[in-house]
Amino acid sequence: MSEPIIDIRGLTVSYASVTVLHAVDLSVHRGETVAIVGPSGSGKTTLLRAVLGILDPPAEVTGTIRIEGSDLVSRSERDFRALRGTLLGYVGQDPFTSMDPLMTVGTNIAQGWRIKHERVPHGRIVDDLTAFDISRPAERVRQRPFTWSGGMLQRASVTTARALRPPVILADEPTHALDEPNAHRVLAALTEGAAALLIVSHDRELVDRYADRVYRVEGGTLIEAPPTRSAPTAPPAPRERKALPAKPILTAKGVVKRYPTGAGLPPTTLEVRRGEIVAITGASGAGKSTLLRLLAGIESPDAGSLSWDGRGGPPPPGAVGIVFQDALGSLAPHRPIYRSVTEPLVPRLRDRMSRTDALALARTALHRVGLGDLDPTRRPAQLSGGQAQRVAIARALVGDVRLLLADEPTAALDAASAAQVLELLSALADDGTAVVLVSHARRTVEQIADTVVEIP
Template structure:
């Protein structure tokens, strides 16, 4: 057994298209220690995780060394890596929905951590694991499908699965991006207790400093600074680290007084879900008005009904009681109406909590981004659509991205910015955004906050659900709080 749980030595990774994602990266994670990885979206963090797990795409050129507990990971065959994943190397992914089979229960997802190794899960393992991470009524909730859980709740279930065998090292890729601060801290404390050593990838510098011993800062595939977490953040040497720290303290953005008419209204709206014969209220008698030119933020613990509120406002779901009005007209006008009536195509545009699966994996970015223009009746050539897409990406700091690329070649944070660009390209009247900055580093999050503020100042109504209350208050006109389905 090595004295390092994980050792990376001179690691370089070049993708088949020639893009060098990592260059001469070296660091280690001692046994029973926690190391944090921070950096801007696209700096190579996700590539590093894939390399350790042996999940890089075919055709990648990889050099250097990766060892876990003294075992050579880089040259291990598929059978050995399959045996090591989960038992030697745990993994909490950034995308909890992508980690789960949508046709099976959450319980199945957790128990698969044993079945994949031909083991039988202990009788109370699922319920005890979910309870330890703050999931109420775990036996009933475990029988539900992934889409019936919020992203933050599902991430906790994924954490239970990842640490089922108490692996030597657990790789956690943005494990708290969909959780509020208190739940995020609690989950990281429990995650730390559940594994021996931890490699934590996160955009939240303050959280990383609280929960890790050492910090490694990445920029464009290279390590630019490393050291003790608290000391490094209190006295950063690199301009990259200083820039990340400055962006992590959002400054209030200038906003104009709102005096425009209402864009959308909820009047005594209620919503229930039926699960296993039980009807559970999710939204209770909600009233809300959002005006043109206004950004309204919604915060609250995971499972409080935030995402359901967003789906009701956007017409993705029909309320069980009450009315939803857009520009004074009912969105739903009778029980036989199969789809909502909106002022025009593209008037309501969503930004989903799960950016990766919201993008068609087969389409190039230019087609995804400009599809709303086509649906509105725009007759654009392929060349024009590429130009529109490139100009839109430039506005969110992705001007360097080739519009012919597919979502699979992007990081989760980059996919989120593509999803936001797609939502706003056709000038919607209402934008409903579910955790639009959760997958972004602090610099990209500040960029998106400014972008949304500018859209509202041009006349759009914006609803933002977020766990990052500090940043939300820096650009929203008002912030509402949800708890147990009630808006306050």
């Protein structure tokens, strides 16, 4: 067999006294797709970031990382900048922070060529976005990133990573914001477009269809887990339905939102009752997140009406907890986690609370979402994507919340963590909290939802 394109030996990554990865050995040969799976916070993303040379200080890296025979561990940041984009393509986990908000989407994607002083091939960006099922790409590349959905931005970031056709692509959860058809389009494009693909994913069922080898991270080490090629994982057991109140807590009648970009929300009607879980599904870019912003009162509809407890208008302050799709971006980067978790408390309570009390409240909230061992004084940048997702959920549940709006709350989670979050949402509903849940995984959420609303 020929020499591997990626050859990692004895890779150990430590932060102070904590070892995240221990003596990892991994190789990827030409034409191979290798997947890494494992629970949230296990070190999957750390491995990719070590290869790219973008670990945050004070990370200590030992061992060897060879790409096409050249060791990267001792390279300078200047060397790494030369390699990124040409030798190493990277699809990050968070599509919302992958683009400069002051540039158009097309200009952001074009940076893949321009930063290397290359000319953008005529029509290439539009062609690539068309292949990823982005409608009206020639028009939409002139829009700002904030007007695109998370799933659309995810596909745009894949287009950027493939700009210069690097032989090695590292992809961190490249399908977590996508519906199933687009997830398959992206993985097919990645596997066909690179000489070697190293992918991190929580979706074992999906990567089994594309990976030649699968490894699982356990205790900071890699354990080979051959693709099962088995039948799809069974959905969670259906939630036991209970009688719901006749009167809705929130009603939306024919709400519409139009943006100058052409995106928005078509006329949509729904009712939400105490103790009810309403699931909102639909393709990427259909308007699911827009609907949640309208229900929360963050934006106002252009047509239609909203009423809370029979009164016109959005919910009152403090009644709604929100889990945004961009979980990491919703946490203040300069604040410790406990400050973000206690942020929704009304100022008169939050300002009078001691640091000790705030830490205790945050620990209780984090324990509720399965993060009881997480240090609440850490900063968001030290979290994995799945941990950030659950911290955002913990924050949304602090206070007297009567309605929880959750935008793709399980998208970045492994199967076990996702099941835990769904069980939590079910328990909240059983206790009388109204829940509106946005998800592209209809087969899963319809098992716990009382009502499913699909946006065309």
